[in-house]
Amino acid sequence: MACFIVTAVEAGVSAIATKVVEKKEQSSLEKTGTEVEAVKVPFSRKLGWLRNMLAGGSALLAFEHIWHGEVTPWFPFLTAAANAEDAAEMFHEMGTVGVGMAALVTAVWGGMLAVSAVIEKRAAKAAKEEPEG
Numbered sequence: 641m642a643c644f645i646v647t648a649v650e651a652g653v654s655a656i657a658t659k660v661v662e663k664k665e666q667s668s669l670e671k672t673g674t675e676v677e678a679v680k681v682p683f684s685r686k687l688g689w690l691r692n693m694l695a696g697g698s699a700l701l702a703f704e705h706i707w708h709g710e711v712t713p714w715f716p717f718l719t720a721a722a723n724a725e726d727a728a729e730m731f732h733e734m735g736t737v738g739v740g741m742a743a744l745v746t747a748v749w750g751g752m753l754a755v756s757a758v759i760e761k762r763a764a765k766a767a768k769e770e771p772e773g
Contacts, residue, residue, distance in 0.1 A: 644702045647697055689749060
């Protein structure tokens with residue numbers, strides 16, 4: 641009914657976090673005046689991956705809920721919010737299914753970070769071993 645709202649909220653929080661991290665990365669670059677290693681992906685970009693995964697999944701789920709008539713263009717927008725019994729069921733679904741989906745997407749993103757770290761280490765090692773000439 642409204643499980644997509646949980647992932648949408650997490651996508652919004654990660655979007656804000658991405659902007660904050662980008663500003664910190666920019667200010668640290670300006671202070672040090674050095675370039676970042678070419679083989680490292682900035683953390684702000686990695687947070688962008690999470691934001692895109694969450695926003696895309698949330699948009700797809702919202703479309704599915706609209707398709708099935710669970711979301712309407714008039715107040716209260718969520719058909720389950722019309723009465724107390726349905727609202728309790730909706731909040732239960734948000735707490736179980738919505739949080740579960742958001743946690744799964746975040747765990748997959750964590751796996752992506754682990755794979756990215758391995759690739760970055762390999763690239764850094766290869767760059768150090770490469771003869772200059």
